[in-house]
Amino acid sequence: MSRRLVPGGDVGRTLRPMELTTVSEDAAVMHDGTEVIRHDGLTPGALHELEGFVFRTLERPPGELLCRFATVNDVHFGETEAGLIEGMEQGPTFRSALGEEPYPEMMSRCATAEIEAIDPAAVIVKGDLTSRGTTEEYEAFLDAYLPIFGDRCHHIRGNHESYHGQRFGPDTPYRIDLPGVVVAMIDTSVDDLASGAVDGDTLGWLRDLATEVDDDHPILVMGHHHPWNPESAIRPEGYFGINPDDSERLVEVMAAHPNLRGYFCGHTHRNRVRRFSATRQVPFVEVAAVKEFPGAWAEYRVYEGGITQVVHRIGAPEALEWSEKTRGMYGGAFGDYAFGELDDRCFVVTAD
Numbered sequence: 001m002s003r004r005l006v007p008g009g010d011v012g013r014t015l016r017p018m019e020l021t022t023v024s025e026d027a028a029v030m031h032d033g034t035e036v037i038r039h040d041g042l043t044p045g046a047l048h049e050l051e052g053f054v055f056r057t058l059e060r061p062p063g064e065l066l067c068r069f070a071t072v073n074d075v076h077f078g079e080t081e082a083g084l085i086e087g088m089e090q091g092p093t094f095r096s097a098l099g100e101e102p103y104p105e106m107m108s109r110c111a112t113a114e115i116e117a118i119d120p121a122a123v124i125v126k127g128d129l130t131s132r133g134t135t136e137e138y139e140a141f142l143d144a145y146l147p148i149f150g151d152r153c154h155h156i157r158g159n160h161e162s163y164h165g166q167r168f169g170p171d172t173p174y175r176i177d178l179p180g181v182v183v184a185m186i187d188t189s190v191d192d193l194a195s196g197a198v199d200g201d202t203l204g205w206l207r208d209l210a211t212e213v214d215d216d217h218p219i220l221v222m223g224h225h226h227p228w229n230p231e232s233a234i235r236p237e238g239y240f241g242i243n244p245d246d247s248e249r250l251v252e253v254m255a256a257h258p259n260l261r262g263y264f265c266g267h268t269h270r271n272r273v274r275r276f277s278a279t280r281q282v283p284f285v286e287v288a289a290v291k292e293f294p295g296a297w298a299e300y301r302v303y304e305g306g307i308t309q310v311v312h313r314i315g316a317p318e319a320l321e322w323s324e325k326t327r328g329m330y331g332g333a334f335g336d337y338a339f340g341e342l343d344d345r346c347f348v349v350t351a352d
Helices: 103-117 133-153 201-214 244-256 318-325 332-339
Strands: 001-004 018-022 028-032 035-039 047-050 054-057 065-072 125-127 153-156 174-178 181-185 220-221 260-265 272-274 284-286 296-303 306-313 347-348
Touching: 018 054, 028 047, 028 054, 028 306, 065 103, 065 174, 065 181, 103 296, 103 318, 125 133, 125 220, 133 153, 153 181, 181 201, 181 318, 201 244, 220 318, 244 260
Parallel strands: 065 125, 125 153, 181 220, 220 260, 260 284
Antiparallel strands: 001 054, 018 028, 028 035, 047 054, 065 296, 174 181, 272 284, 296 306, 306 347
8 A cells, every 4th residue: 555645735646756656574665766765674564654755665475585586577688669669650759869779788787786686586577678689688687687597597588589480498388496486487488479378288287286295385486478357348369468268268277276376477678467256365476677768577485474565666777767768758658567566566466
C-alpha cells in the first residue's frame, strides 16, 4: 500500500516527477526525476510517512536469510533505436548520441554493477538477449555478464532469438538449486514466432520436478513470455504471450503443486503481477526491461519462511538520464504502462 500526500489534503493524486519506486523490508527508494532519495533502516511491515508518501514496508519472512539472487530481462544487445514496434509508429523514438556507449550496453553495465554489489547466488536473464538474434549480439551479451558472474549467470532465449531460429544458451528446461529455493528455467519461445508456448514435455518436466522436490520447498518458474489470463472472456488466436491453450495447462500445473510458488517472466517490458483464482496467491509476474524506462532489475531475497521480490530502478546517473528520456515513448503512454503499481514491483511470495 502506498499513497502520496499532497499539500491541501489531496490524498492519492500522483505528483510527478517524485515517485515511490521501491519498498523492501527495511528500505524505500524515491525518484525525483534523475535524483535518487533512499531511506534505509526502516521497520519491516510497518506504516511509514516519508517524502510525502505513506507506505508500508514489506513483511520480513520468518527465519534466516538464506540467499539473494537477481533477474534481468529484455537487454536487447545490438538494438540502436528504442521505441520501435510494428504497428505503433507514433513515436517518439530514441537513440544513443554519436560516440556514446550504445544504450543496451550502458544499461546492462550499470545493472550488473548494482547486482554485483548484493553478491547474488545467481543472476538469471529471462530472454531477449539480443535485438536481431545474431551471434555477434549474443557474444556481446555474454561479454557483459559472464566475466562478472561466471557460472552464477543463467539465461534462456526470448522471442528476439527464437524469431530468427536461434537457440542460444543451455538446453531447456533445467533447474538451478540455490539455498532455500529451486529455480525452474523453461523455454517459452517458438521458432519463427514472436508469441510463446509451453509444450507438453516442458509441462511434464515441471510436474516431475514439483513431485521430486519436497512440498514445503519453494520452486520459482522462470520463462520469457507471460501467460494469457485463463479467466478472460477473450481468447485471441494470435496472443502476444503464451497461447491460451498452453497458458491454461501451465496454470493447471501450478495449481496442482503448491511448491510451485510463482511464475516470473519479461517480454512485455512492464512491471505487472496477476493472480488467478485457480492458483490463489501464486503470482504471475512480469518485470520491466533493462534497456529502457524504468530500467529495472529484480532482486529475490530467500528466507527460511518466504521470499520477497524487490524491483530496483538502475540508479547510475547515465542510466537514469536515458531511462527518463524513454519514459515518453509510444505517444507518452509508456511511462505509466511500464512502471506499474508498487505492488507489481515489490511483494512477498507467500506459501498459500
